[in-house]
Amino acid sequence: MKKSVGSRLFDTVNVIVLGFVGLVTLFPVYYVFVVSFTDPHEYLQKNGFVLFPQTWNISAYRYLMSTSAFLNATAVSAFLATAGTGLSLLFTAAMGFGLSRKRLRGRRMIMMMVLLTILFNPGIIPNYLVVRELGLINSVWSLIIPVLISGWNLILMKSFFDNIPAELEESALIDGCNDLGTFFRIIMPLSAAALAAFGLFYAVGYWNTFFHAVLYINDFSKAPLQIVLRNMLINSDTSTGGATAVEMISEQQIPTQTIKMAAVVIATLPILFVYPFLQKHFAKGVMLGSVKG
Amino acid sequence: METRTVSLETRKVRKNKSKVRSLYADLVRDKYLYLLVLPGVMYFIVFKYIPMWGIVIAFQDYSPYLGVWKSEWVGVEHFIRFFSNPDFFILFRNTMMISLLNLVFFFPLPIVLSLLLNELSNQAYKRVLQSIVYLPHFLSWVIIAGISFLLLSESSGIVNMLLERAGLPKYDFLTNADTFWGLLVLQNIWKETGWGTIIILAAITAVDPQLYEAAKIDGANRWRQTWHITLPAIRSVILILLILRLGHIMDVGFEQVFLMSNGAVAEVADVFETYVYRNGIQNGQFSYTTAVGLFKSVVGLLLVVIANHVVKKLGEEGVY
Numbered sequence: 001m002k003k004s005v006g007s008r009l010f011d012t013v014n015v016i017v018l019g020f021v022g023l024v025t026l027f028p029v030y031y032v033f034v035v036s037f038t039d040p041h042e043y044l045q046k047n048g049f050v051l052f053p054q055t056w057n058i059s060a061y062r063y064l065m066s067t068s069a070f071l072n073a074t075a076v077s078a079f080l081a082t083a084g085t086g087l088s089l090l091f092t093a094a095m096g097f098g099l100s101r102k103r104l105r106g107r108r109m110i111m112m113m114v115l116l117t118i119l120f121n122p123g124i125i126p127n128y129l130v131v132r133e134l135g136l137i138n139s140v141w142s143l144i145i146p147v148l149i150s151g152w153n154l155i156l157m158k159s160f161f162d163n164i165p166a167e168l169e170e171s172a173l174i175d176g177c178n179d180l181g182t183f184f185r186i187i188m189p190l191s192a193a194a195l196a197a198f199g200l201f202y203a204v205g206y207w208n209t210f211f212h213a214v215l216y217i218n219d220f221s222k223a224p225l226q227i228v229l230r231n232m233l234i235n236s237d238t239s240t241g242g243a244t245a246v247e248m249i250s251e252q253q254i255p256t257q258t259i260k261m262a263a264v265v266i267a268t269l270p271i272l273f274v275y276p277f278l279q280k281h282f283a284k285g286v287m288l289g290s291v292k293g
Numbered sequence: 294m295e296t297r298t299v300s301l302e303t304r305k306v307r308k309n310k311s312k313v314r315s316l317y318a319d320l321v322r323d324k325y326l327y328l329l330v331l332p333g334v335m336y337f338i339v340f341k342y343i344p345m346w347g348i349v350i351a352f353q354d355y356s357p358y359l360g361v362w363k364s365e366w367v368g369v370e371h372f373i374r375f376f377s378n379p380d381f382f383i384l385f386r387n388t389m390m391i392s393l394l395n396l397v398f399f400f401p402l403p404i405v406l407s408l409l410l411n412e413l414s415n416q417a418y419k420r421v422l423q424s425i426v427y428l429p430h431f432l433s434w435v436i437i438a439g440i441s442f443l444l445l446s447e448s449s450g451i452v453n454m455l456l457e458r459a460g461l462p463k464y465d466f467l468t469n470a471d472t473f474w475g476l477l478v479l480q481n482i483w484k485e486t487g488w489g490t491i492i493i494l495a496a497i498t499a500v501d502p503q504l505y506e507a508a509k510i511d512g513a514n515r516w517r518q519t520w521h522i523t524l525p526a527i528r529s530v531i532l533i534l535l536i537l538r539l540g541h542i543m544d545v546g547f548e549q550v551f552l553m554s555n556g557a558v559a560e561v562a563d564v565f566e567t568y569v570y571r572n573g574i575q576n577g578q579f580s581y582t583t584a585v586g587l588f589k590s591v592v593g594l595l596l597v598v599i600a601n602h603v604v605k606k607l608g609e610e611g612v613y
Contacts, residue, residue, distance in 0.1 A: 028440045032443060094330070094332065113337060122347060125586055126344035129347055130343055230439075267433070275424075
């Protein structure tokens with residue numbers, strides 16, 4: 001079928017417009033990447049106007065890797081992203097599975113309870129006080145336990161489990177499994193795709209932890225990456241905290257901008273790395289729980 | 294020993310047993326399910342419901358030393374203080390303006406982008422674009438603030454460099470109170486537009502292709518097809534997204550504002566949550582700021598309930 005002139009014109013414009021959108025989205029990321037690898041002298045020379053570095057230079061990265069505070073913060077965030085995600089997935093899936101079984105008494109009441117928490121949040125202070133009463137202030141666990149289960153994810157995961165056919169459970173039953181066995185040995189392996197999607201959401205959330213660290217962590221050695229990153233970016237301070245003041249004695253004066261951008265790249269890297277592998281999962285993950293459409 | 298039936302979904306009709314006995318039997322039968330559910334329930338109780346109870350502090354003169362039980366009750370004193378404080382209007386104005394600007398400028402964009410993406414015939418190009426636009430959603434606000442500083446800095450930012458080369462004056466994007474709200478909205482657009490297309494595109498692709506064919510036979514061009522088929526089809530999704538957004542109109546993100554705020558823009562940047570953080574956590578005025586937080590949360594809840602009600606009245610499915 002031949003398209004009209006107007007239609008083909010639209011198509012061309014559409015491709016260009018969307019291409020432009022793609023470029024605008026990518027450019028800031030690209031620029032950060034470029035600056036981080038720029039030779040410090042070239043950066044100063046061009047006063048920041050570097051679109052493609054003449055020489056690729058990793059001095060900013062070398063500097064960051066030598067600072068204990070930065071490495072420490074990266075380790076904290078890595079811990080959150082792994083341990084936190086593991087625990088969150090486990091408890092969200094367990095609760096979601098339990099709630100998906102219609103024979104569970106009190107199921108509806110629990111669901112209502114969860115729903116209410118999504119609609120109403122008492123605020124920063126009451127949450128802070130609870131965390132404080134539990135002695136979690138300045139503990140890395142304050143960044144995991146208070147946010148262990150996302151109500152949203154729980155509801156979505158329950159919906160996902162709703163759709164698992166009853167025959168599977170029945171055959172497990174015949175084989176002598178109790179509910180626990182069924183959950184761990186049959187349901188979980190089957191749900192790998194859903195778990196991957198939710199795992200990604202949790203992992204990114206944990207890796208990006210900032211707000212809760214601002215609230216609950218005062219001890220710099222327990223600060224996650226985003227806090228250290230923020231100190232560098234906003235306070236124009238690349239000494240990354242008092243502990244590394246000694247490291248500032250360096251012959252080569254590295255412009256703060258390249259260091260800052262190297263830090264941003266490192267903070268973004270895990271996400272970029274994991275991104276292509278899981279991209280096929282997460283779009284499905286968003287739709288997994290929805291019953292309509 | 295209890296034996297379980299193969300068909301798990303049918304309930305045994307217990308005519309002669311009492312309800313209590315039946316309840317106990319079910320608890321025993323499902324004991325492992327309860328075991329699976331228990332940690333989660335405890336989490337919600339400790340970290341979601343106990344804080345809700347902590348709201349009583351808003352009606353007290355809470356002292357950490359005395360605790361909740363022994364602190365003095367002051368009724369609605371904090372609320373009166375808050376509403377008569379000129380700060381209130383500033384916070385309210387800032388919060389509402391940022392949310393409204395987002396509603397007007399950000400909200401339609403994922404819809405437009407979804408429609409445009411949908412019109413692409415080259416599926417590979419479409420997939421590449423989607424991968425690109427989803428990415429910023431995963432970046433933290435710290436990173437986005439950092440990128441903003443890098444690009445928009447008055448002295449060394451590339452945007453100002455370009456302006457200079459074009460003969461235009463440099464602009465203090467980051468420290469200008471007039472453009473602060475716009476800057477926040479732009480950041481939000483960059484970060485979330487792509488991600489917002491996921492759910493809309495899913496709704497668009499759920500439309501029966503036969504509807505389009507029928508329309509083509511009737512002579513409808515692409516625009517009319519979009520107007521009469523695609524848009525009505527995504528109406529439900531858009532309405533639901535709109536309710537959620539309205540319900541969260543008081544929820545201007547703490548992180549974004551906290552990171553972008555500075556001395557020059559403080560007056561237009563302060564929102565409820567940054568105010569609570571500053572006066573509550575940093576200055577220790579627990580009771581007062583709990584009252585502020587409570588106000589914000591209650592209004593938010595009311596808005597969601599009202600919006601949900603309105604949507605249901607319009608014949609759509611609500612959020613709950």
